Amino acid sequence: MIYIDGLRPDNIDEMVAEGKLPNIKHLFYDEGLRFQNFFTTFPSNTIIANGVFLSGKWPENTGLKTQSFFERFETRRPNFFKRIWERKRYPRYDNLLTETDVAPGILKEFRTRTLYNYLGNRFHFSVVPISPYTAPPAWPHVAANTVKKLYQATAEAAKRLDDINAAYARRYMASDLYGRIFLVWFPDMDHEQHADEWGQFGKIRESIIDDDRMIGEIYDAMNRGENKGKIYVVLFSDHGAYGGRNGVYNQPFYLGRDFFYKTLKMNVRGPDYSITHPGTDSESFAFVDNMGRGHAEIYLPVKDSLSRDWSRPNTLYELEHYGLGPNRKPVNLVEALLNLDLSPQNERPEIDPHPVEFLMLKLSEELIYLARKDGSQALIGARREGGETFYRYMPVKYLKQDENGKIEYKETFSQDPLGYLKSAKFHPEGFDTVEAFLKEEHSPDLWLKASYETDFPDAVTVIAKFLNWSPKLSYLAQARDPDMILSSAEGWNFRIEPIKGSDHGSLARDSMRATFMISGPNIQKGTAEEPHRIIELAPTLFHMIGYAKKTDFEANAISDLYSDRTNPGGS
Structure with missing residues (x-):
């Protein structure tokens, strides 16, 4: 190989x-x-992909969902000797590319x-x-x-x-x-x-x-x-x-520094950087994992940047009314991130100056919110039945959540974030129209067949498999789920280095x-x-x-490999 x-x-x-x-x-x-x-x-990064390739399991089962592991609070009591010698502070974070023992440890932890x-x-x-x-x-x-x-x-x-x-x-x-x-x-x-x-x-x-x-x-x-x-x-x-x-390169946007630190005046940490305002509480910070460069995961204290409350992810309502400390107006983070405009620094007139293409967050274990910079919105619903999971992708508009968590929205078929409604390359197998297809739940395999030729192939399944957890690992959600996930737009990345090149991590084809x-x-x-x-x-x-022993893979072998199917061989 x-x-x-x-x-x-x-x-x-x-x-x-x-x-x-x-x-x-x-x-x-x-x-x-x-x-x-x-x-x-998704995210289309090395560690996540290797976890899936090596195990034959989705990220919701491997526990490997990022290249920079972040945990708000401890989820597993360490053994006696580790409690003596390893004093870990929370929230904690590790770079899985440089700290090479962490990823195998996560796989081992979840057997x-x-x-x-x-x-x-x-x-x-x-x-x-x-x-x-x-x-x-x-x-x-x-x-x-x-x-x-x-x-x-x-x-x-x-x-x-x-x-x-x-x-x-x-x-x-x-x-x-x-x-x-x-x-x-x-x-x-x-x-x-x-x-x-x-x-x-x-x-x-x-x-x-x-x-x-x-x-x-x-x-x-x-x-x-x-x-x-x-x-x-x-x-x-x-x-x-x-x-x-x-030669159409990606331009860097230092999200942690230029938005969270300079614009919002928050302290920021990341997998390979830390920025603190002089005289402020260094333990009050936003964590921005940009290791994929084409995507970013954002972790925030609950409700307010100075709360030091790391007990859970924020709700959509809290993110749209996020506090920045005393004597400062709350900010709508969802709107602010999707509307970021880098026109003054954009070097290529053919590139849209808005660096954030998609914003995702989890509303519940069964529901994911997806928004795009053009204002379109959708919900991805998950339903488990008999060991299988079925997904529905529902374009919506006017989605809002109140302080008590109640969600209101209006279903629409005029526009959707992934562009499936208007794509000639979306194949609604077994349905007369894309609209009819989107009104129902489908298996991951059917979603792949329907979307593989579009600009965002397999997006419904991979977003859900990334943000959701399998039932046996659902207890990790409060400690490890990001508050928001961003996917970069064409021509942009979330690098901290002032370099131009190509990247990965995003939902782009x-x-x-x-x-x-x-x-x-x-x-x-x-x-x-x-x-x-x-x-x-x-x-x-x-x-x-010809491996004959039992496995627990979540996918089947590709069958059409051999010229003579009656004598496939194997070595």
Whole structure:
């Protein structure tokens, strides 16, 4: 499994057509099967997507919903020794990309089984975003022999993960006859595209060309001896990216500093920054998780910025009447965020100056509020029945919540935030009109089939799976739910760095659409148009290797892989 972080499938198509990727062309375009409509989860970020891919479960079950873990209060009493040695202050937050033990700890806490739990040593991986340990035992040795300056090995290794992971695969995976699934991560391209105005469509393509060379070397190293002609190769990404095509880059909007700190005069913390007004209470703050850059999760004290009350998320009413301390008027945060206008700093006249496309928040365990910058609103309702969940997407207008929590609205079919009502690419399967389709609840699979060609594919399901919790984890909602979630608009991100490039995390199609290709014995050749999700990867892999033991995956294996269905094989 070659995992190229953030790789866009349309970019690969172009590079193959230009003759720049000979190994990918041979394996996947000449001899393999390419899935044209393969989608990640929301937010379209590395940690969340890896949690879903490794477990075959939705975020509502894995507990991994963000790249920067925030918890208002403790939800699980630690063991005796941790109570002695670890004095955690609440609210607490961790960067799951740099504190590599946190994400595996969350999965373990909720007894979420993953590929490495099911397979043990038969799942052989390089350094990857989520694993039981930081690196395989032999990996530091490979790193030391790959870097140019040994005395700077730690710093250099972090910038050359593609080279080191590939070298590790050639040496240690190729000689491992016990392993069944091998995972090699190439993160460099995604890291570099964030700081390039052309994203992955400019000079960053050189990184993809290097990856293509290393894919060929790894394949040659593994496709020999007893393995020759028997191995399957998977090329996939955890998410896509928006911005960069034709040099139309994303401009940074430092949401925490420029809105919460400067405009609202609040203290602000984030996963990699902290800003405090001199002479104020540093423990009164807003937490803005912008780790996806294309999305942001906002956590606030209850009712007022100075309340220091972290007992629960705010209601919609409280967010629309949010206090800023004594002698200051309350602010309607929902309206203020959706109406943000960056015209004075907008560098591109073709880009709308409003950086927030969508705002989401949870009204209850069964109801989610979705608003767009054009004023359109909708509700996403969830109903569980017999282990299944059905969702309804209801366009509304004039939605308001009173102080007691009562919600009033008027249903409408003139406009909706996701644009499904007016989209020629929305397919209301089994219904004469989109309006008729939206009047009923549907399964996640039906929502995917209906929306996969639109600007916001699979949005109803992935928003609900992100904001809701499974019944067994519903007790976490008060401590871990964000007050609001923002999805950025085209041409903008929520970076703190003054750099321009491409990003991910948002609901946009380019961010949600990922890469998935397979090559190997008896695999069909060509393209598959049927839509699929990243949650289907784990069950598909297990089907391919003939894994017969019980699993608790929440998705089925992709069935149409083989040319000869009577003799699918598996290695």
